[in-house]
Amino acid sequence: MSNQGKAKDPQKTKDQVETTGHSWDGIEEYNNPLPRWWLWTFYLCIIWGVGYSIAYPAWPMLKGATTGLLGYSTRGEVAEDIKSFDAMNAEINAELAAADVTQIAPNTPLHDYATNAGAAVFRAQCLQCHGSGAAGAKGYPNLLDNDWLWGGTVDEIAYSIQHGIRNETDDARYSEMPRFGVDELLEPEQIDQVVEFVLQLSGSEFDAGLSIAGAQVFADNCSACHGAKGLGDRDQGAPNLADAIWLYGGDRETLHETVSEARFGVMPAWGQRLTQAEVNAAAIYVHTRGGGE
Amino acid sequence: MSSKDIPSKLYKAREPIFPRRVSGQFRNLKWIIMILTLGVYYISPWLRFDRGPNLPDQAILVDMAHRRFFFFWIEIWPHEFYFIAGLLIMAGLGLFLFTSAAGRVWCGYACPQTVWTDLYILVERWIEGDRNARLRLHRQKKLDFRKARLRLTKWLVWLLIGLATGGAWVFYFTDAPTLLRELLTGQAHPVAYLTMAVLTATTFFFGGFAREQICIYACPWPRIQAAMMDEDTLVVGYRHWRGEPREKHRKAVDTSALGDCIDCMACVNVCPVGIDIRDGQQLECITCALCIDACDDVMDKIGKPRGLIDYMALKDEPAEIAGQSPKPVWKHILRPRTIMYSALWAAVGFALVFALFIRSDIDMTVAPVRNPTFVTLSDGSIRNIYDVRLRNKHGDDRPFEMSVTGDDTLQVVVEGVSDQTVIVPADGTKLQRVYVIAGPKSSLATTDRTPITLWVTDRTNDDRAFVATVFNGKAN
Structure with missing residues (x-):
């Protein structure tokens, strides 16, 4: 440490920094060496990277990538996760499958579980027809309202899901409306008359003259299923014609079409595809959308 | 360019540093800060605070599993993360303030890397001796019994300190006494063991071997700080106009022409980052001020005034x-920049305290269901659905009653209950489906959008909270 002589300026007491010898327009590149451990870390990362690409899927080949020695895949990880969740839920699923759905009280853990599990079933199986918000569409009932074709208690909903509607299974809910026009069961003018009567029933605008004749046509042909006052019959899945809700539409043209050609809405028997726990869960989910009875 | 142009050393090995023992006011301050910071760190998880039967009794607890942060009487939920953001902003502004006022005081006194390195050097000194003894041991090529014994003892003590460090860290995240029992009986979660192993290893390695390398090469803070210092910032410096020309005082030399620096190297020998402060302000300097203590000691001995090396x-x-x-000094510290930092810091602090006092113990968020926007019921009335998240921050279950204002004819129905009241669990939330119904042909049923207000009332004490939302009718 011989600092004498040049010690006046402390900035210059240190030995001049070595340069790399590079010089551009008089600008020299200093050599401030990196710490050696930094270099080791770099080499370690390379070694780690090589090992990692051997252990895990990495290198793209002609047909897919190398699978890696550990046999890991993200798809496999998801399958493991699903398996572990299924195992976790096995007990409560068994409880749900064995339970009487009418006896599962709201705000209990089993009910909360069923609601959430039912939401998952609904999103996977039901929304294609009933819509992601369960609001239905033309021909596919809205599950949010308080009008039910086949009953809105939780066990009735469960039965509808389990066995379906107008499908080919024996226990399906079944009814069939005659094709009054196509099969010439009614004269065209009778159909016009009964349509006006139905419009009157539901509180829409109607032709009073035709409606009076329509009342008789209705009493002779429709009241057996839809009831004398058009309030429907859930045992036969006959819709209430006097309320504000229409499955296919309540305007004059649509009603004309419905009476002439009839309707035949079908729903699969989900009991064949879902577990009992899933059916029960879906029933409780649908029941808690706002219309449950 | 020939190969001769390539310099010999592109990488350099770490030069070992053996800081000498020093005593003085800054050393004492550093001891006090070390005891305080480590004390707070080790003791905090063990403090208890009674919150009633349904809540943990640990005073400071980061409960990741249940997404709660407890700090004595304050409980923070995930949706109140702005408190954490605010505290981080305050920490940032605090660092700006301290850096503009006194340079790298954080680095020199309070940074965990500094505190643990200091502790590790203390252990090293106890076991292997002071600077000269450690240098001799380092230069001794032969690994005899004594060297092996000293090294192993030192590493063992370091390792134990490292283990205690990792241990204290995991205790912040779950009930400390329970976790300690589980750790000792081998029943704790693997993550707890893994966290402890990682933190033990990093503390052992960073405090024992990497030391100043972390500050110089790994930490971004020195670079940020370099940009935040200005000509008024108090930093550790050398009064070269007083010290130079430096010369070891010998009898033959005429001392009257010389500066006060006797080139005793005391300042260099005590430096934990291995620099010579007489070279001026340097990137490596963490302003621990130990060189000030060392130099003051020498100045006292040779009868010169203190402060050859000083904060300036x-x-x-x-x-x-x-x-x-x-x-x-106060004129250096009190200037517009530091006053502005202080004001901002205080403003954020006041805002957080204010937010802490106005926040309610009950709370809800309302998401109107837009799929569909409304449902027509069989009698022609119009129903809107709202997904309501109810929050109960009390330590016991509470009955929450839902109501609506905006129109007297509106009717509220709560899914799953016969009245409008649901039980929300203690310190928990409930996602509740709530229906609002407007009668057939009523004005709300036939208007496109009408603003309404949903209310939640805690039936126990009539605390209320509200959220403004809309009711969608069937226009046309």
């Missing part, structure tokens, strides 16, 4: 060289 500001240099007295 760049602005004072010309004045001092000209023989004038420097600006008083």
Whole structure:
């Protein structure tokens, strides 16, 4: 440490920094060496990277990538996760499958579980027809309202899901409306008359003259299923014609079409595809959308 | 370019540093800060605070599993993360303030890397001796029994300190006494063991071997700080106008022509980052001020005034060289920049305290269901659905009653209950489906959008909270 002589300026007491010898327009590149451990870390990362690409899927080949020695895949990880969740839920699923759905009280853990599990079933199986918000569409009932074709208690909903509607299974809910026009069961003018009567029933605008004749046509042909006052019959899945809700539409043209050609809405028997726990869960989910009875 | 142009050393090995023991006011301050910071760190998880039967009794707890942060009487939920953001902003502004006022005080006194390195050096000194003894041991090539014993003892103590460090960390995240029992009986979660292993290893390695390498090469803070210092910032410096020309005082030399620096190397020998402060302000300097203590000690011995190495500001240099007295310290600290930082810091602090006091113990968020926007019921009335998240921050279950204002004819129905009241669990939330119904042909049923207000009332004490939302009718 011989600092004498040049010690006046402390900035210059240190030995001049070595340069790399590079010089551009008089600008020299200093050599401030990196710490050696930094270099080791770099080499370690390379070694780690090589090992990692051997252990895990990495290198793209002609047909897919190398699978890696550990046999890991993200798809496999998801399958493991699903398996572990299924195992976790096995007990409560068994409880749900064995339970009487009418006896599962709201705000209990089993009910909360069923609601959430039912939401998952609904999103996977039901929304294609009933819509992601369960609001239905033309021909596919809205599950949010308080009008039910086949009953809105939780066990009735469960039965509808389990066995379906107008499908080919024996226990399906079944009814069939005659094709009054196509099969010439009614004269065209009778159909016009009964349509006006139905419009009157539901509180829409109607032709009073035709409606009076329509009342008789209705009493002779429709009241057996839809009831004398058009309030429907859930045992036969006959819709209430006097309320504000229409499955296919309540305007004059649509009603004309419905009476002439009839309707035949079908729903699969989900009991064949879902577990009992899933059916029960879906029933409780649908029941808690706002219309449950 | 020939290969001769390539310099010999592109990478350099770490030069070992053996800081000598020093005593003085800054060393004492550093001891006090070490005891305080480590004490707070180790003791905090063990403090208890009674919150009632349904809540943990740990005073400071980061409960990741249940997404709660407890700090004595304050409980923070995930949706109140702005408190954490606010505290981080305050920490940032605090660092700006301290850095602009006194340089790298954080680095020199309070940074965990500094505190643990200091502790590790203390252990090293206890076991292997002071600087000269450690240098001799380092230079001794042969690994005899004594060297092996000293090294192993040192590493073992370091390892134990590292283990205690990792242990204290995991205790912040779950009930500390329970976790300690589980750790000792081998029943704790693997993550707890893994966290402890990682933190033990990093503390052992960073405090024992990497030390100043972390500050110089790994930490971004020195670079940020370099940009935040200015000519008024108080930093550790050397009064070269007083010290130079430096010379070891020998009998033959005429000392009257020499500066006060006797080139005793005390300042260099005590430096934990291995620099010579007489070379001026350097990137490596963490301003631990130990060189000040070392130099003051020497100045006392040779009968010269203290302060050859001292906290000083760049602005004072010309004045001092000209023989004038420097600006008083408070003038360096109290200036627009630091006042502004303090004001911002205090403003954020006040805002957080204010937010803490106005926040309610009950709360809800309302998401109107837009799929569909409304449902027509069989009698023609219009129903809107709202997904309501109810929050109960009390330590017991509470009955929450839902109601609506906006129109007297509106009717509220709560899914799953016969009245409008649901039980929300203690310190928990409930996602509740709520229906609002407007009668057939009523004005709300036939209007496109009407603003309404949903209310939740805690039936126990009539605390209320509200959320403004809309009711969608069937226009046309």
